Amino acid sequence: MDKRILKIIEEALNEDGYLNDVTTSSLVDPKIVSTGYFIAKASGIISGIEVCQAVFHFINPKIEFTILKPSKSAVKKGDVIAHIKGSMADILRGERVALNILQRMSGIATLTSKFVQEVEGTNCKIVDTRKTSPLIRVLEKQAVVDGGGSNHRFNLSDQVLIKDNHIAAVGSIKKAVETALQKVKKGIKxxxxxxxxxxxxxxxxxDCDIIMLDNMTNEQMAELVEINNKRKLLEASxxxxxxxxxxxxxLGIDLxxxxxxxxxxxALDISLKFIKH
Structure with a gap:
């Protein structure tokens, strides 16, 4: 698993005080072994179940975690997503963090899937942005992919995106593009x-690669698509x-x-239920 994700798991568990769960420590015998299952309480697209599994394995590698609905799977209300078996105390320590990740990633994948379905039959891709939650972008962008979408630049180092303030600083679009071409590595769009x-x-x-049409009406974009005549990739935002x-x-927009x-x-409503013995 991606080292960035493992770091997120560790930090999230530490934030939650998993090593000092006063409720579980005082009430649950560490020798008790329990079986449970993750169940969808709403329809959607699963994302992050493998990360959920990694949360529990971080706490206790002996916990058995069987995935029935891997990421990208469509689920209906009542579908069982995974089974879990192991130390009840350790499962309880990781439950909240695991569900937080799973519910949020699945929520993003579900929403993304709805957008992707809307543009089905066109050549247009749905892409995300950098408007992500601080420090967990890697999870959120993976969820977009699991929902059928595509990732825009992951961070500021991936691609040049010249906006109004950059243009104001340089003086013109032409000069901004020329300057960027001189200074960035070859291959960076x-x-x-x-x-x-x-x-x-x-x-x-x-010589830019992509032109983003920002906050334009459909009528305005239709005219520009015709003028462009497929010379540049066009993104609508x-x-x-x-x-x-x-x-x-x-209209013929690419992104x-x-x-x-x-x-x-x-967030997609998902619960962990224990089987009573």
Whole structure:
């Protein structure tokens, strides 16, 4: 498993005080072995069940964890996602952290899947943004992929994205792109964000790879798609709702970035139930 994810697991468990669970320590005999199962209480797409498993194995490698619905699986209310067996005390110590991760990642995957389904039949990809929760971006971006979406740049080092403030600092779109081409490593893509037709036309004449159409109407974008004539990849961003994305994708847009995937999702309701003996 990715070292970044293992670090998140360790820090999350430490934050939760798993080594000093006063409730479990005082009430649960460490010798008790219990069996339980994770159950979906709503329909959605599973993401993070392998991370959930890793949480328990971090606490106690002897815990048996059987995944029935791996990440990317669709589930309905009542579906069993995984079985778990082992020290009840250790399972209880990791329960909250494991569920927090599983519920949130599955919520992101579920929302992403809905957006992806809306643009089915077009050549448009749904991509995420950097509008993620601090320190757990690796989990949230994986959840987007599990939901059928694609990742935009992971961080600031992955791609040049020239926005209005960068342009203001340099003086023009043309100069910004030329300067970036001179200074960044070969192979790093350059994207320019534009808000008007004039800015688009200026960006179109540069050697950028992608032009982002920010907060434009469908009518404005339709005109620019025609002018572009497939010269550059076009990304649409801003106010991209479930109801709107198909109409935007149908214009011939290549990418639609949706910040809501990682900042406005609803966690998928999942519970851990123990089997009574």
């Amino acid at each position: 350059i994207e320019v964000e534009v808000e008007t037709k004039a800015e688009f036309l200026e960006a179109l004449e540069t 801003g106010n991209m709702t479930i109801k709107r994305v198909y109409s935007v994708a149908a 639609i970035s949706v910040g809501a995937l990682t900042h406005s999702y609803k």
